[in-house]
Amino acid sequence: MAREIKLPQMGQTMEEGTIVTCLVKVGDKVKKGDVIFEIETDKATLEMESPGEGFVKKMLVAVGDTVPVNTPILIIGDENEAIADGGSPAAAAAAPAVAKAASTPAPSTEAAKPAAAAGSVAAPAGARVVRLPQLGQTMEEGTIVTSLIKVGDTVAKGQVIFEVETDKATLEMESPGAGVVKAILVEAGETLPVNAPIAVFADEGTDIGQDFIDALRGGAVAAAPAAATPTAEQAPKASTPVPTAAAAVKDGRIFASPRAKTTAADMGIDLRQVHPAAGAVRITAADVQRAAASGAAREPAGPAPRYNLGDIVPVNRLQKIVAERMLKSKQEIPCFYLNIRTDMTEVFKLRTKLNKGDGVKLSFNDFIIRAVAIALKHYPIMTGQLDGNVIQLADQIDIGLAISTDDGLVAPLIKDAGSKTVRQIAEYGKALIERARTNKLTLDDLEGGCITVSNLGGFGIDAFIPIVVPGQCSILGVGRIADMCMPIDGNIMVRKIMNLNLSVDHKVANGADAAQFLDYIKKLLENPSTFEE
Amino acid sequence: MAYSLDDRRKKPTPKIGDLIKKGVVTEAMALDWLRTIHEIRFFEDKVYDLLGQNIIKGASHLYAGQEAVATGAVAAIEMGDVIGSTHRGHGHCGAMGNKYATDAEARQMHWNRMMAELMGKETGYCSGRGGSMHIADVKIGNLGSTGIVGGNIPAAVGAALAEKHKKTGKIAVSFFGDGSTNTGSFHESMNMASVLKVPLVAVIENNLYGMSVPFCASPVEGAGCASNIEHIAERATAYGVPAMIVDGQDVVAVFLAVKEAAAHARKNNEMVMVEAKTYRWYGHSRSDPRVYRTKEEEKEWRSRDPIIVLSDKLLEEGLATREQLAVIAQQAQDAIEKATQFGLDSAWPDVADLARDVYVTETYADNVVEAEKTAAANAMKATAAFEAAVDTITAKTKKEKVELAKAQVKEAFGMDVIAIKDAIIAAQAEEMRKDPSVIIEGEDVGLYGGAYSATKGLLEEFGADRVIDTAISEAAIVGAAVGAAIRGLRPIAELMYVDFITISMDQLMHNGAFNRYMFGGHAKVPMVIRTEGGVGRCIAAHHSKSLEPWLVNVPGLYVVMPSTPYDAKGLLKAAIRSDNPVVYIEHKATYGQMGAVPTEEYIIPLGVADVKRTGKDVTIVTYSRQVMFALAAAKELADKHGIDVEVVDLRTIKPLDIKTVADSVRKTGRLVTIAESFNMCGMGPEIVRRLIEYVYEDGRTGFDYLDAPPVNMAAADVPPPMSEPLENASIPMTDTIVARIRQMV
Ligand SMILES: Cc1ncc(C[n+]2csc(CCOP(=O)(O)OP(=O)(O)O)c2C)c(N)n1
């Protein structure tokens, strides 16, 4: 019976071998153990012995050939046996041996398949349900203010996907994982309990059945399908207690990572006001940064001291200028001060609406600057400067924006704010802040201006009295926006109220001018539809 | 010459007068022997006294009774010959110091320093680091005493090998007790010495007991015994070398026997065994009630006190008067009294110097470190290009593809692409060409080219004198490397599997790593132990472990574990040049791993990690093959999950470049360590500990920057199993790394 002789694996790492010498020819009789080839492997040149006895019927390789392990290289058979061309049928069927590449890691093991939860619709493989996170210790439900994603979007972990209004604030909700948006289960304005499903993500190309989505809407899906990856789906199983923000505070102790504590100390953030991501058991640095960005968690006692008592603190160039100018202002500008309360509820709604689209996100300050610019056109006296015997009015409305940088305070100008839309102001402002933070302001950015807008609302300030920048007529101090009960048409309504304080150079403007000017700003903000492009 | 046994006790010892006439000794020499014997005796009596007063603390193996052996043997060898000593080593050290003292003052200082060492004073021979059991003056060719019975025999073989290799014409004398002749070290060493034909004289001090156990039969009821033969010298037949038995109480007999043995060893490069029958006066140590020997036996031996034996000869032959002998004894006693006072007056070591001399201080210039970073990055790039080329080129065989891809890389980067195995061969060959003191020894390193082919071709180029096949004797392989290194060679010893290092551990730790420190910084041990470890070939628990945590636990060692051909070559060259003992561990599954290496010569500084991938979300710290798994995992995490991982390859795991780790974690806030060794007290936990304690320039610690609990991925706590799926499951793999990091972020 004819049989094939295959190239053996002559060493554990050998994958292929080169025929160096062939010591037999067709017709030769070989015994088991006779050396029939010399083979070069990855390690050495070795003698290959015949594994059996017979007559050489056919050579399947030539000297110099390099062939993989297990390739037939010779056929031996009985003395008079005839061999068909192409070797024995077995040769064609021989499965190539797979040499073990020890240095390559084993293929990934498949993730566990989803286990269907009895009595409910099981999550299809790959579906990741995004649920409303608890964005604060006391939050029980949240209102979807804006949805920033649509079906088909590819979302990265950490990307802001919803704005959610909680009992405390309106917060940005970051995506807990990556994926393609398969369904959005909520609409703006809807109020849902914490942990309610709000969206479904999956990998590109994965099909998520409508019945699953409908079931989710109807609440008939197991709270945490086993298939959901832990990163995107932290929702608890029904039997386990809900890991909530409270998990980070236990017996009065706040559980935060060392880095979170370091970050909080650096940023002056009160950890008691920071909440961990839904389901997390401790606060991380990212939570602190998020809290800082939302302005919600400034440590009430003020940031950790940058200096110790008794230190000598150097004064940088910027602070020297601020000192000089503020002193000059107090010496040369006799001020009077006005205060007004403004209802920002409408701006709030408009902003939410405008921020749904692409483009630069609009801040409240952008609306205020826009209002100030319009008001200045109506009350140009508020752009004036006393010059000897005359008052010189500005020929263009440039508005200063007070910005706090690492080096100190600067108030560069939003040029020609009078002819800019809110969005243009937002874009200009964003670039300006960027330039200020990276020390790229030019003299042109800083010289002149009719008025400065200074907003300390982010620091939780209700109202404050700013100092007029020399060369300008007034300065507007903006406080925080807070929910307040307001009597409206005989009902008590919760409205978003903001304080505006105006300090005015009495050398230029009198109380009546300034009061009308400020009231006009208030009216613009309370009826912001005029701002819509 | 083969085995022969010459029992010299059967013939009378020649008269000193005749020896003087023949010019073999001088009268002054004979008188000096007596003085040395007295000095050792007074020294030991004094030490016993001081131990009782608690002025000397610690060990107390006293040499009293055996003085003729050390005195005669040391007198018989040449200046420049080397000795190895034992836990009962005051006699050897005493006699060597006297031999090298050029005047009375030097001789006094020698005893001063011995006494100060026993007291643990800074002025001692080893600055109080070694004490009684590790006393040595390495500079004059004393390889030192040891606390491990039999522990110094392999080093003496290595020293003899070094003298032979350097062609100095010098020999080594290894002293050891009867008790040590049943250890593996003894057997491995005697066999190695005889097979490698090195000039060694093995002096067995058979004082009849190893602690309490008699070497052979004892009349005392209840006593066991250590051997079935009476004469240890008969064991020379097993090694095919000549042996002698000599009366160890007679300094003249010892002198003549060792002189002859030394001449034979020197001339023929053949080991000779000399068994000296002797007896110790004191118990094994201070606390020994000596129940195992009879008063009659003690009395009989005491009547043959080496002082009496020599004094009688001098008196009988009229070479000295009683008065002269009394003066000699008095001089010796005075010297020891002065030495005692010197020790008492000496200062203690400064505890601030606690860690002095654990290592030879080695630093690399900043520009060398910086330049290497660039070279490492280039090699990474070229390797990536090579891998991409192999994937895209079409050719009939893998070999052809590889050749074409190599050519492309050479063209584009000017670098060669080679396998780790070839990088290791090249590093050794380059260093051997440069430095004739570099030799290789180990099992199958010669004709076979090493079990993993990592010494292939070296025998052909450097010959059997420098590429030395040894018997399967792991303790002697490492011990001989230590001895050769102390005596000026730069040996590379190959251990086929790191698993076998368990058998060499005594030599590696107690001699290789500790000698420098114990000997007060007067020795250096520039050796490399090359070995390989890890799983990946389905060869189960005796051939697959990763034992580096054992090794980093040894002060005095460096441990290097490369992951790429570039690192393998540069690190091995640096290891060979290092003056510290380096264990260099390859990974058995990566010998064929290809990578780019510069064509010009380079080294990689030891103790400097390499950031093999930068990232911002998570820091992986790893080494050896796991670097490759980590890089594959990092790629997958970036491509599929948006997680940006930094991969730090430690390369050298001792000393550990914690700064690079800490700088990375400061950036990412998350630390994952990956090792193939066991986790308990392993590399991961150690890296975490060091990170947490790390202090940055702003005063904050690594702890302050952690944003998640660190994760240590390591081998499962099981003996590595054979079966492939089990083996794979027992260590971190790319998919488990990916999964773990996804959980973390
Ligand atoms: C490896 C080892 N085992 C045991 C001991 C404990 N120990 C110290 S000395 C000694 C006896 C050694 O006998 P021998 O070699 O005859 O030397 P001697 O003490 O008689 O000089 C023993 C058992 C040791 N130090 N090292």
Ligand SMILES: [Mg+2]
């Ligand atoms: Mg003994």
